[in-house]
Amino acid sequence: MKRVITYGTFDTFHWGHMELLRRAREMGDWLAVGLSTDEFNAIKGKKSHLPYSRRLEILQAIKYVDLVFPENNWGQKRDDILKYNIDTFVMGDDWRGRFDNLADVCNVVYLARTANISSTLIKHSLQK
Ligand code: C2G
Numbered sequence: 001m002k003r004v005i006t007y008g009t010f011d012t013f014h015w016g017h018m019e020l021l022r023r024a025r026e027m028g029d030w031l032a033v034g035l036s037t038d039e040f041n042a043i044k045g046k047k048s049h050l051p052y053s054r055r056l057e058i059l060q061a062i063k064y065v066d067l068v069f070p071e072n073n074w075g076q077k078r079d080d081i082l083k084y085n086i087d088t089f090v091m092g093d094d095w096r097g098r099f100d101n102l103a104d105v106c107n108v109v110y111l112a113r114t115a116n117i118s119s120t121l122i123k124h125s126l127q128k
Contacts, residue, residue, distance in 0.1 A: 002028030005086045005106075007071050009036040011048035012122040013058045016092075016114035023111050024090040025064035032084050033059055034071035043073070049123050081105050 006024050010017050010033075025031040036044065038052050048055065052070070059068045069080075077099065081089060086106050091099060093110040102108050 001030060002087045003030045003032070003085055004028040004088045004090055005032045005034065005077075005081060005084060006090045007034035007036070007077070008091075009041055009044070009046055009048055009119070010055050010059055011046075011050055011119040012126075013055070013062075014117050014119065014122060016117045018062070018064075019114045020090070020092055020111060021062055021064040024088075027088050027090065027109065030066045031064055032067040032069065032080075032086070033065055034076070034080060035059060035068050036071045040070075040072050049119070049126070077102060078105060 004024050004027050006020065008017070021031065021033070035052065035056055036046070038048065041048050056068055059065050067084075077089070080086070081102060082105060088107040088109055089099060089102050090109045090111060092113045094113055096110045099108055
């Protein structure tokens with residue numbers, strides 16, 4: 001059983017998120033998502049349009065996702081990888097290199113971001 005993990009805010013869920021989760025899930029048989037809490041987003045300097053509870057409900061409805069758990073801080077990844085017995089850690093390549101320190105406990109893979117879509121773009125068009 002190949003187990004995959006990824007992390008993110010997944011605000012105003014969109015095609016780019018879907019493509020990341022699809023490709024991540026296709027790397028194994030099981031995918032866990034560390035979903036940034038509203039409090040952690042404040043630390044990340046992000047204000048999400050949707051609160052954690054809504055973002056959680058959306059991810060739980062996505063067929064590629066097997067487990068969603070809270071991401072409370074930057075430092076929990078190593079513990080999560082060991083706790084969930086993860087084989088592969090996946091992030092979009094805007095994070096390329098940032099998590100290479102995890103390569104001693106799992107495969108670290110950066111996937112190309114999906115072009116021309118982002119939560120920021122969606123939020124700005126919502127505000128027009
Ligand atoms: N993503 C993508 N293509 C896009 C937009 C996002 O592939 N057009 C990917 C990002 O690279 C990331 C995931 O979708 O891997 C979630 O994106 P965000 O919600 O923006 O996540 P972020 O705020 O980068 O949080 O500890 C890691 C952080 O929690 C990552």
